[in-house]
Amino acid sequence: MMQIPLTSDIRGTNPGVNRDANTDTIMMHVLEGLVGYREDGTPDLLLADALTVSPDGKRYTFHLREGLVFHNGQPVTSREVVWSWRRYLDPKTNWTCLADFDGTRGAKIESVDAIDPLTVSFTLDRPQPLFLTLMAAISCGGGAVLHPDSVAADGSWREPISTGPYRISSWVRGRYIDMTAFAGYRPLEGEPDGNVRGKTPYERHLRWLIIRDASSRLAALVKGQVDVMPEVPAAEMLQLRRMKDIRIVAAPMLGAYGILVQDRNPLLADLRLREAIAYSIDRRTLARLVTEDTADANPSIVASASPFGVSADTAEALFDPARARALLKAAGYRGQPIVLTTNRRYPAMFNQALLVQAMARQVGLNIKIEVLEWATQMDRWRSGDFQLLSFGFSAKADAAQSYESILGDRDASPGKTWGDPEARRLLAESMMTADMAERRKIFSKLHSEMLHDVPFIGLFSPADTNAIRDGVTGFRSWQFGRARFWGVRRNGTPAS
Amino acid sequence: MIRYAITRLALALPTIVIALFLIFALIRLIPGDPAQLILGETDDPAALARIRAELALDQPLAVQFYHWVTALGQGDFGKSISMESPVLDLLVPAMGVTASLVIPAVVLAAIMAVPLGMFAAWRQNTRTDTVVVALATVSLSIPSFWLGLMMLLLFGVQLDIFPVVGYISLTEDFTQGLHYLVLPVLTLALIEAGVLVRLARASTIEVLQLEYVAHARAKGLSESAVACRHVLPNVIGPTWIMIGLVLGGLLGGAVVIETVFSLPGLGRLMVEAVFARDYPVVQGCMVIVMLCYVGVNLMIELTAPVLCPALRYD
Numbered sequence: 097m098m099q100i101p102l103t104s105d106i107r108g109t110n111p112g113v114n115r116d117a118n119t120d121t122i123m124m125h126v127l128e129g130l131v132g133y134r135e136d137g138t139p140d141l142l143l144a145d146a147l148t149v150s151p152d153g154k155r156y157t158f159h160l161r162e163g164l165v166f167h168n169g170q171p172v173t174s175r176e177v178v179w180s181w182r183r184y185l186d187p188k189t190n191w192t193c194l195a196d197f198d199g200t201r202g203a204k205i206e207s208v209d210a211i212d213p214l215t216v217s218f219t220l221d222r223p224q225p226l227f228l229t230l231m232a233a234i235s236c237g238g239g240a241v242l243h244p245d246s247v248a249a250d251g252s253w254r255e256p257i258s259t260g261p262y263r264i265s266s267w268v269r270g271r272y273i274d275m276t277a278f279a280g281y282r283p284l285e286g287e288p289d290g291n292v293r294g295k296t297p298y299e300r301h302l303r304w305l306i307i308r309d310a311s312s313r314l315a316a317l318v319k320g321q322v323d324v325m326p327e328v329p330a331a332e333m334l335q336l337r338r339m340k341d342i343r344i345v346a347a348p349m350l351g352a353y354g355i356l357v358q359d360r361n362p363l364l365a366d367l368r369l370r371e372a373i374a375y376s377i378d379r380r381t382l383a384r385l386v387t388e389d390t391a392d393a394n395p396s397i398v399a400s401a402s403p404f405g406v407s408a409d410t411a412e413a414l415f416d417p418a419r420a421r422a423l424l425k426a427a428g429y430r431g432q433p434i435v436l437t438t439n440r441r442y443p444a445m446f447n448q449a450l451l452v453q454a455m456a457r458q459v460g461l462n463i464k465i466e467v468l469e470w471a472t473q474m475d476r477w478r479s480g481d482f483q484l485l486s487f488g489f490s491a492k493a494d495a496a497q498s499y500e501s502i503l504g505d506r507d508a509s510p511g512k513t514w515g516d517p518e519a520r521r522l523l524a525e526s527m528m529t530a531d532m533a534e535r536r537k538i539f540s541k542l543h544s545e546m547l548h549d550v551p552f553i554g555l556f557s558p559a560d561t562n563a564i565r566d567g568v569t570g571f572r573s574w575q576f577g578r579a580r581f582w583g584v585r586r587n588g589t590p591a592s
Numbered sequence: 593m594i595r596y597a598i599t600r601l602a603l604a605l606p607t608i609v610i611a612l613f614l615i616f617a618l619i620r621l622i623p624g625d626p627a628q629l630i631l632g633e634t635d636d637p638a639a640l641a642r643i644r645a646e647l648a649l650d651q652p653l654a655v656q657f658y659h660w661v662t663a664l665g666q667g668d669f670g671k672s673i674s675m676e677s678p679v680l681d682l683l684v685p686a687m688g689v690t691a692s693l694v695i696p697a698v699v700l701a702a703i704m705a706v707p708l709g710m711f712a713a714w715r716q717n718t719r720t721d722t723v724v725v726a727l728a729t730v731s732l733s734i735p736s737f738w739l740g741l742m743m744l745l746l747f748g749v750q751l752d753i754f755p756v757v758g759y760i761s762l763t764e765d766f767t768q769g770l771h772y773l774v775l776p777v778l779t780l781a782l783i784e785a786g787v788l789v790r791l792a793r794a795s796t797i798e799v800l801q802l803e804y805v806a807h808a809r810a811k812g813l814s815e816s817a818v819a820c821r822h823v824l825p826n827v828i829g830p831t832w833i834m835i836g837l838v839l840g841g842l843l844g845g846a847v848v849i850e851t852v853f854s855l856p857g858l859g860r861l862m863v864e865a866v867f868a869r870d871y872p873v874v875q876g877c878m879v880i881v882m883l884c885y886v887g888v889n890l891m892i893e894l895t896a897p898v899l900c901p902a903l904r905y906d
Contacts, residue, residue, distance in 0.1 A: 101757070104864065105675070105864070107630075107674050107675060107676070108675070108676045110676075114630055114674065114676055115630075115632070116632065187642060190639075190642060190643060190646060192630070192631055192632075192634055192636075192639060193634075194636075194639060195634075195636045195638065195639060200636065200638060201636075235632070253676075268856075269675065269677070269682060269685075269856070270682075270685075270686065270856025270860065270861065271758075271759055271856050272758075305757060305758060305854065306854065306856070307757050307854045308851050308854065308860070309737075309851050309852050309854070311741050311744075311852075312741075312744065312756065312757050312851075312852055312853070312854055313757075315741070315744050315745060315748060315749055315756045315757070316756045316757045318749055319748060319749045319752070319756045321755060321756050321757060321758070322757075441867075469622075469624070469867070470867065471622075471623070471624030471625075471628075471629055471867065471868075471869050472622070472623040472624050474624065474625075474628055474629065475623045475624050475625055475628065476623075478625070478628055478635070489633060490632075490633060501633065501635075504635075508637060509635045509637065511635055512635065
């Protein structure tokens with residue numbers, strides 16, 4: 097049995113309903129939808145083998161792969177696809193991604209219909225080039241196709257009966273989650289790619305042990321009680337690099353870390369002050385120190401690994417202490433304190449805040465650090481009640497989703513720090529085209545606008561860093577920072 | 593004794609009522625919205641309102657309090673917000689884990705500490721006394737997480753005698769369960785022994801200075817007879833009360849030890865529930881902690897006079 101540590105217990109097994117990062121990681125092994133993500137974050141067919149999009153871009157018709165079965169042995173047909181999606185679209189399900197499909201944020205799914213036993217169509221009220229990207233979102237359970245027996249007769253959730261390479265065989269709260277390889281799984285052939293291809297469950301049993309303490313996780317790895325340690329904290333990197341029988345597997349993630357800037361605050365309403373803060377930060381040094389050399393500096397909210405990301409070199413040009421001092425002088429800044437809010441739950445957010453404070457002090461900025469508990473910080477973020485907020489955005493498949501995190505109607509969503517109408521227009525435009533060149537142009541413009549308005553000071557894109565014991569093969573980091581254990585085996589595990 | 597017990601129970605009732613109100617109010621005074629934590633980074637006011645309604649968080653606080661207390665009266669602790677399961681189903685196993693850690697640890701600490709404290713007092717101002725006091729001071733000063741990690745590294749990683757992480761319940765597999773409990777129990781016992789050694793030593797010194805001890809010695813009783821017959825009963829009283837306080841406190845969860853050794857106990861459950869703003873679970877944990885504390889203290893108060901004749905039921 098392969099054992100893997102998990103930093104906390106999962107919240108539930110109902111796809112995209114009560115979730116967090118750990119829940120997503122676990123459920124990704126169990127659930128599968130019509131589409132998934134490739135290694136580079138682009139969507140690809142998973143349970144479907146063909147897709148037709150109508151010329152007006154409003155009708156998506158999927159043809160299902162033949163011979164697929166659910167964990168309970170029942171065949172996968174269009175009936176279950178329709179049932180699953182109608183359930184997601186029912187507000188009673190409390191699907192956290194409903195707003196992406198009910199017209200709140202973009203297009204609305206008007207109907208989901210079974211054309212024949214293996215064909216299903218989705219009709220939208222308007223074209224939505226990002227439809228497949230949104231469908232595959234890991235935080236939404238990947239739009240998993242479920243068997244109706246997943247819910248009880250009264251509609252309450254029972255267990256996930258889907259088509260993934262593993263199924264949950266036992267979940268002892270607070271202790272472990274056991275998974276068993278699904279004997280009837282039929283992987284999409286080809287080299288392992290994202291959560292789409294090559295998903296052979298070599299290890300028959302996986303046990304996810306809940307170990308909250310990072311030092312205990314490390315001790316378990318050293319002893320060999322666990323085989324892999326995902327999400328290695330930067331503080332443990334030096335030690336791990338020195339160990340002989342352990343290697344580090346890391347890849348840049350599609351997330352972004354930085355500082356949210358609240359320009360509705362009287363002091364920070366002065367653009368010169370916001371610019372001064374941005375120019376005072378040496379992002380390259382900061383990224384190196386905070387991530388122990390595993391991540392790149394990144395001045396954008398779009399991750400460097402994204403096709404729409406900006407080069408790490410551009411961060412260099414944005415470090416200009418002399419200009420920062422001049423801006424402060426022009427703004428008549430006299431050392432008024434500026435509060436930078438952070439938390440200790442996520443060490444990277446805390447450490448970046450400390451370094452920003454130190455760097456800003458070099459140009460004469462008086463930044464005070466306020467440390468809050470994570471839930472309290474989330475409350476402040478949602479209400480917009482902060483001056484500067486140290487934050488990290490999780491991996492987003494598309495650059496538009498990254499900008500959406502900070503840009504929008506600030507009265508309806510006070511947590512957003514950017515409401516510029518032109519930027520909002522550009523964002524809307526980016527969601528209406530699938531043309532890569534066109535989108536690249538739009539995101540480049542958005543980046544320039546963001547640098548100009550300074551609603552967010554991008555610092556770095558984090559890396560998905562994992563420590564692996566020798567003898568474990570096939571493990572790969574991923575842009576989404578989710579550990580995947582299909583295609584992974586230990587020495588001695590049979591090839592099939 | 594029965595009248596005394598009834599009086600103590602009657603006095604505990606207002607404590608419980610006040611504690612229930614405080615438990616309910618305090619967790620809600622902390623900023624942070626459980627519904628927002630479920631949504632995470634998703635900024636969707638409609639979804640937020642829907643989840644808040646689903647969790648009945650949109651109702652007035654007085655209504656929420658009324659529903660909680662009436663359900664509690666029927667033994668219903670509610671349903672967890674973050675873990676979507678009945679609170680009682682979470683509390684019972686967690687309480688079992690904590691009890692299997694804390695009770696042996698406190699018993700072990702007492703077995704080590706009382707004789708050691710008495711022995712040090714007997715040898716007051718000698719090298720033995722200095723060593724015992726120093727050890728007790730070290731035990732009091734060492735952070736429990738550090739000692740736990742050192743135990744893990746030494747006995748788990750280096751000597752490879754005990755598992756580093758994980759837990760097996762004693763009812764599942766008694767031998768394996770013990771194997772997993774040795775290190776955490778030993779760590780907790782070492783941490784708690786410090787205060788008990790100091791207390792036993794101080795009480796013994798106090799008793800040794802009393803005239804009846806000098807009189808017993810003058811009668812020609814051996815030192816062991818003096819210790820067992822005249823000193824020990826008078827030392828046990830205050831130590832017993834302290835053991836009760838320690839036990840009551842730890843039954844509420846030995847959070848640090850549970851975290852370091854990955855034990856799914858009550859303390860860890862409560863901390864995780866606080867972080868998730870899982871009100872029903874926090875409230876359930878607090879009710880259990882309060883009842884444990886009141887119960888253990890009541891038991892200590894009732895048994896102390898039996899162990900130490902100097903204490904009376906009045």
